Amino acid sequence: MNELIDHRLRRSWTAEAADAAQLPARAAKWLEQRIGQMAPSAAPSAELTVKIPSSNLAESAVEALSEVVESANVLVDDAARLARATGLSYLDLLRRRSADAGFPVPDAVVLPADPDEVQAVLDACVKHDVGVVPFGGGTSVVGGVAALSGEKTSVIALDLVRLDALVSVDTESRIAVLQAGVRGPEAERLLGERGLTLGHIPQSFxxxxxxxxxxxxxxxxxxxGYGRFEDMVTGVRLATPRGExxxxxxxxxxxxxxxRQLAVGSEGALGVITEVSLRVRPAPPVKRYEGYALSGWEAGAAAVRDLAQNHVLADVTRLSDVDETEVSLALNAGLKTTALRKYLAARGVRRPCFLIVGWEGTAHDVAVRRRETTRRLKALGAVRVGKALGESWRHGRFGGPRQRDMLMDRGVCVETLETATYWSTVDELRDDVRAALTASLGRAIVMCHISHAYETGASLYFTVLTARDEADPVGQWQRAKAAASEAISGLGTISHHHAVGVxxxxxxxxxxxxxxxxxxxxAKSxxxxxxxLNPGKLV
Amino acid sequence: MNELIDHRLRRSWTAEAADAAQLPARAAKWLEQRIGQMAPSAAPSAELTVKIPSSNLAESAVEALSEVVESANVLVDDAARLARATGLSYLDLLRRRSADAGFPVPDAVVLPADPDEVQAVLDACVKHDVGVVPFGGGTSVVGGVAALSGEKTSVIALDLVRLDALVSVDTESRIAVLQAGVRGPEAERLLGERGLTLGHIPQSFxxxxxxxxxxxxxxxxxxxGYGRFEDMVTGVRLATPRGExxxxxxxxxxxxxxxRQLAVGSEGALGVITEVSLRVRPAPPVKRYEGYALSGWEAGAAAVRDLAQNHVLADVTRLSDVDETEVSLALNAGLKTTALRKYLAARGVRRPCFLIVGWEGTAHDVAVRRRETTRRLKALGAVRVGKALGESWRHGRFGGPRQRDMLMDRGVCVETLETATYWSTVDELRDDVRAALTASLGRAIVMCHISHAYETGASLYFTVLTARDEADPVGQWQRAKAAASEAISGLGTISHHHAVGVxxxxxxxxxxxxxxxxxxxxAKSxxxxxxxLNPGKLV
Known part of the structure; x- marks a missing residue:
């Protein structure tokens, strides 16, 4: 575990450094032309010593917790506490690059083994009036795991990493019960052994x-194709201060x-989720991903809307706007971009928006559904780019966080934010958020994509790149985020899939x-x- | 309105008496062989005078409400009050056949014109401490509109019939906003004028x-195909005692x-729903319904499960068990049943379970989806019965309540109840409920069908026919219902789509x-x- 903690301090992702994306010189030059001169800063070294306040947890509470989970599972050392102090937002990463912890740190880390121990930990925390921040993967980008203590004098991080079991599988009903601490890849491995998949692959997977x-x-x-996570949840088991x-x-x-829809999305404020019953599906023997291009955002969004409203969305359907497409062409040295541009222009696509479509299932199922989707896409003016684009996206799709570390090293302010709204408001919302970000940040690249489409609307996911303001990097982003949030509020949801957090x-x-x-x-009371429970979050 | 009220007193349904189903002599004889001798009772006459308690609403409250909605829309006469006193459960209908109102009656009926007036009515009721039972179509079969006053000295029925407008349509987002009092057919008419449909067709439609x-x-x-109603809801507007x-x-x-998922299903206990934003779809140019038969319940349920888990359910997918299929063959003089039985037996279907499948959409869409569904059905041993069965079901599908009136006139105890569970529990739950009903009722026909299927499970809908115990008709059904509910509780949900009510x-x-x-x-507090709000309901 110590290795993991060190790694978290150094980089925001667990993958090997060797895997980290590299920014080609050509791409760096292109980026500087777009957002201006940057001031590179070295990546934080593994030896970085961060000063953190000492634990405020009462000795009696430590003893009570140790009785529940054994003392080896009550950690009060600096490294363990620091490793559960923040999530992975840009501001979290910025703060983690400083030698002074400008953020709250939990007073202890408690590692229960199972749902019963989680319940017993909560009972002890009620008795000793200790705040509890449930901690899973630590990937929150909205402050969801910030170690706020609210009115309590101490707060623990309740790390669920030991709740790592596949509890049961009901193959007839296609339901699997998984413990809360199971990570994405492990969930797929456990289910895969039984020929099943969950199919839930967010970037934090x-x-x-x-x-x-x-x-x-x-x-x-x-x-x-697989639905949002709440669509997969058939049951939830929670530990609460009032019992299971x-x-x-x-x-x-x-x-x-x-x-269930109150428990799902409760962000640790209404209980600690210990087990989740989930609808699972047979692992798909065939996965087919490919790319299309449409000319301009309006045509692209109209095409996605058409697919959604005619129930022929591919399982993965992701539309990049012109700017995001430009950046992916500029940063991706693998694609023969000049030839591709010419090819598309000859087919009337002068301002390309890439559309990734992917199907998963049996060969028959994929063939039938792909035929229906592509039939409509062609009628809508989409030009096929081919499998390479789809596969390139599929293989690079967890690379964002690594790319972000690398960009931060080079002096870039890089962050994402997201929303969703109804189709008739999609363009207005996109325009307003882009305008708000640009007005706040000055020279910036603001990219946008639709990654989740519904009959009635779609998500909008923004990625922002600008030169970091070294004098006030935190304030620079806080102002931009506030401007974007103001633009969103009233037109769409403040979060489509990142949650509320702080x-x-x-x-x-x-x-x-x-x-x-x-x-x-x-409900919380x-x-x-x-x-x-999770003081200061959600409400 | 008086005509409607009289009609409600006489029959449980609004359709013309001429439309009421007739029980052929052959069917009546068959029924008597199955459930024993019945004691026919005359249908309640239109002139039935039911004694009801006088209104307990304070004069000051009447005045305050009259100020909000004008005095013509505050009804305190017996007929108006009686017409909103019950829903349409078997026990409701039994009680309505008596000259003594053995059920609570609202102290007044208030008819607001729009959401603002609903809010003002609630404000007045808060001030005068008057209970409020929201009243829509009055079709609850679980006591949802019973005029319980709880701790209040008086209670009004808040009839939303005047909230009958289509507020707006967003064709791009495919969302329509409808006021709460719009009935099923009127919703379809209003949307149909714009080429749209909601596609929500319950038996209470x-x-x-x-x-x-x-x-x-x-x-x-x-x-x-269209989803449950909660799947269609994109937004809800409620009036509550604390404001909109x-x-x-x-x-x-x-x-x-x-x-939204807390408001949907709140049964008038958390607010009065005044407007609902709903996902709508283009009115389907093609509707195709047809019938299949499978041999035995297990094969039928397995087929529906296969369709659901392979995402090729028809928009309507409804499987009757052997008993329900027998009854529909016995009661339906239109089908040439002997020839059909021979035809099916020759194809290995000796204990037929009818499966109705129906698709709605464009010709292309229906053709593509029908091909996929029927391909699987054939592989699963389903034998095609043809269009006649599908169309027969489609045209008779609102006939249940009329048929019930007619059966009640003939001395039959007839009621339905429903649940849902996961696939691995479907058979056990069906067996247990059938056993509980039969143990309680003695000679009875207990039929069951699946009308809503999901990847993880299905609904089970039971229809019960037995000879009415004239000595204690209410107690007869109350005991049977309690036995069924006990059997359900723990294995499935106490209601898949009838709600909680009382x-x-x-x-x-x-x-x-x-x-x-x-x-x-x-949440209610x-x-x-x-x-x-709706005292004594839900919680």
Missing amino acids: ERATIGGFAATRSAGQASS WKLGVAPASAAGPDL DHAPYLSAEIGKLGVEVLRA AVDPTGI | ERATIGGFAATRSAGQASS WKLGVAPASAAGPDL DHAPYLSAEIGKLGVEVLRA AVDPTGI
């Missing part, structure tokens, strides 16, 4: 956990409001109403009367 | 309302729990946990601190 997916209403890159809570007895129900909490009331916030607070 | 569909998590007969509450800014969101409230805690009930109560 390599590190994020089943519990985290559920707590944040995650959406994977193949959500058009189990939900989910049928695929659908009219027995009052669907409380960063989006100020905008929740505008979205669900003051009554909505009061209902969430009332019912299950967590003393407010130990 | 002819009378039930948009608000009622949302409040009860309704599921239509084409839910496999609007939800829904995007097709999907990670901004905390999905509170009848299922005792079983809610077993399904969502004591904590779940407490969370609902806390947040929006309805004095408890005026």
Whole structure:
């Protein structure tokens, strides 16, 4: 575990340094032309010593927790606490590059072995009035794992890494029960041994956990085919300060409001998710990914809307706008970009927007569905780019965070944000967010893509690159994020799949109403009367 | 309106008496062989005078409500009050056949014109401490509109019939906003003028309302294609004692729990739904329904499971068990049943289970999807019965309630109940419910069908026919219903699409946990601190 912790301090991702994306000289030059001169800063070294405040956890609480999980699983050393102090937002990474911890650090890390121990840990925390931050993969980009203590004098990070089991599989009902701490790849490995897959592949896949997916209403890159994570959840088991809570007895129900949908997205504020029952599918023997190009954003978005409203979305359907397509052409040395541009221009695509489409299933299923999708795509003016683009995206799709580390080393301010809205508002929302970011940041590349489409609307995912303001890097992004959030609020949701955490909490009331916030607070009071659960998050 | 009220007193359905199903002599004889001698009772006459208690609503409250909606829309006469006193369960209908109202009656009926007036009515009811039962189509079969006053001294029926407008249509996003009082046929007419459809066709379609569909998590007969009602809801507008509450800014969101799914299914206990934003679709130019037969329940259920898990369910997919198939053959004089039995037996189907499959869409879409469904059905041993069976079901599908009136006139105890569970439990749950009903009722026909299938499970819908116990007709059904509910509780949901109301409230805690009930109560307290909303329902 120490190796992992060191690694987390140094880089935001677990992959080997050798795998890290490299920025070709040509791409770096191109980037500087677009966003101006950058001031490279060395990557934080593995030996970086970060000063953190000493643990404030009362000795009696340490003893009580040690009784529950054995003392080896109550960690109070600096490295363990620091490793669970932040998520992976740009601001988190910025702060982690400093020698002074400008962020709260949990007073201890507690590692329960199973749902019963999680419950016992909560009981002890209630008794000793200790705040509890549930910790899964630590991939939150909205401050969801920030070690805020609220009104408590101490707070623990409740790391669920030991809840790593596949509990049961019901092959007839196609339901698997997984413990909350199982990470994406391990979930696929455990299910794959039984010929099954979950099909939930968000960019955080390599590190994020089943519990985290559920707590944040995650959406994977193949959500058009496999559904959002909440669509997969058939049941949830939570530990709460008032005892265990189990939900989910049928695929659908009219027995009052669907409380599963209250547990899913509760971000650790209504309970600690310990197990999740999930709809699974046979592992697909065939995966086919390919690329198309459409001319301009409007044509691209119209095509995705057409596919969604005619129920022929590919399992993966992802449309990049002109800027994102330009950047991927500029940064990707693998594609013969000049020839490709000429090829597309000859077919009327002068401002290309790349569309990645991917199908997974049996050969028959993929063939039938691909035929229907491509039939419509051709009618909509899409030009086939070929398998290489699809496969290139598929193999590079977890590379974002690594690329981000590398860009940060070179002095780039790089971050993403996302929203969703109804189709008739998609263009306005995209324009407004781009304008807000550009107005705040000055010279910046603002890219956008649709990665999740619905009959009634779509997500918009923005990636921003600008030269880091070395005088005030934190303020630079905070202002830009606030401007973007203001632009989003009222036109779309403040988050389509990143959750609320700390960063989006100020905008929740505008979205669900003051009554909505009061209902969430009332629900929280019912299950967590003393407010130990994830203080300062969600509500 | 008086005509409607009289009609409701006489028959449970609004259709003309001439349309009412007739029981052929041959069918009556067959029925008597199965369930024994019955004691026919005359249908209640239109002149039936039911004694009801006088209104208990304070004069000051009447005045305050009259100020909001004008006095013509505050009805305190017996007929108006009686017409909103019950729903359409078998027990409701039994009670309505008596001259003494053995059920609570609202103290007044209030008819607001729009969402603002609904809000003002609630404000007045808070001030005067009057209970409020929201009333849509009055089709609840679980006591959802029972005029319980709880701790209040008076209760009004808030009839939403005047909220009958199509508020707006966003064709690009395929969203229509409908007011809560719009009935099924009117919703389809309003949308049909714009070339659109909602596609929500439950058996209550002819009378039930948009608000009622949302409040009860309704599921239509084409839910496999169009989704359950909650799947169609993109936004909800509610009036609550704490003011208006609007939800829904995007097709999907990670901004905390999905509170739309708390509003949907709230059964008038968390607010009065005044408007619903709904995903709509183009009206399908082609509708194709046909029938198949499978040999025995196990083969039939396995076929439906196969279709669901391979994503080739028809829009309507409905499997009858052997008993339901027998009854439909016996009661339906239109089908040449002897020839059909021979035809099926020659193809190995000796214990036929009818499967109705129906597709709606463009000709191309229907052709493509039908090919995939029927390809699998044939591989699974299904024998095609033809279009006649499908069309016969489609044209008779709203006939159930009329048939029920007619059977009740002949001395039959006839009721339905429903549940849903995961596939691996479907057979056990069906067996247990059948056994419980038969043990309680003695000689009875217990039929079952699957009308809503999911990847992970299915609904089970039971129809019960037995000779009415004239000495204790209410107790006869109450005991049977309790036995069935006990059998359901723990194996499946207490309701797949009928909701909780009064009848299922005792079983809610077993399904969502004591904590779940407490969370609902806390949410209710947040929006309805004095408890005026639908007292005694849901929680």
